[in-house]
Amino acid sequence: MHEMSLAEGIRTIVQDQARAHGFTRVKTLRLEIGRFAGVEKPALEFAFDVVMRGSPAEGARLEMIDLPGRALCYDCMTTVDITERLDPCPLCGGGKLIPNGGDEMRIKDMEVA
């Protein structure tokens, strides 16, 4: 959706971490991205390369870990894993589900030097 500003958010966190931990270079950065986070991975990869220039994460390898989509079914009141936002409940077939997991966008860890 807005991968360029997500990349700027990553850059800010990288710079804060570099100050706090005293490193100069990020070799690998791992993100956890939920299924419903609305993140276009190729767009984020492109934005990452551009936005990290001149930062400790310039040239870093970006790894993205998928997290499953989860939703609460209002018919059977159970939390279920779903693949697509508009999938029916896999348990009862109900169609009223509200996501309660899978919107994560976070930096898990960084390998630094």
Add this chain to the structure above:
Amino acid sequence: MCTVCGCSDLVTADGKVMSHDEAHRLGLAHHHAPAFQPAAPALPFPHVQATGHQHHDHHHYGHGPAGVSVPGMTQERLIEVETSILAKNDSIAQANRRVLNALGVLALNLVSSPGSGKTTLLCKTIEALGDAPLAVIEGDQQTSADADRIRATGARAIQINTGKGCHLDAQMVGHAIDQLRPRPSSFLFIENVGNLVCPAGFDLGEDAKVAILSVTEGEDKPLKYPDMFTAARLAILTKLDLAPHCDVDLAAYEANLRRVNPGIEILRLSTRTGEGMEGWLTWLQARLAEKSA
């Protein structure tokens, strides 16, 4: 943003260009570009009092990041971060929420596609609320047209231009709140950039998102843009007077809204005929009463 949004603005402090946060961290008085007009500091608006910000009632954004690399150790290691990418926005949003809660201000984030009638609904709402204290933050990529329309009603309004940005973020709204200084137990309406995608993901510190959906947009819109309607507490179907002319299936609109958000509240309204306005005003007063309780 969508591809180019620079949400982190640059400022000039101590003769140098630096990020806004950096200027705060160093405790430097700083200027945004372009230069803002002075505003007198007052509690409880931390940006103003802490930094001597200078503002006017039309804020511009759209600058890129400032890069700083820091020398340090060279030892390879793994650092657990576990931080949300939007952590910075979320923490500023929480700070906004604290300020608004302390004042008992009801803040509503109005979201929709462009042209759904957000500004018209706001103007009619302001008229109908009469003397009730309120303030408005208007977000658009360009122009101060909407803030001008709001000010024409006599209400206080600040226009934020996001430049290339596709949504308001918490920092922009925080600065606007600093300057507007909402009165205790008042309404704060934040009209977001017309966009059914990006504003869903950015907490501004509001009490609720209100999604405006005009009946000419199509019954399938909640299914096509589920994130926005999932994030909203209330959906308002507007331009109800046009429904008979456009073969609109209002039940299908509501069914699709409830499919993506089973808990969503729905109102039907026409600013033109006034139909449904009373329900909306009742909803507003009830939420404000909850907030002030």
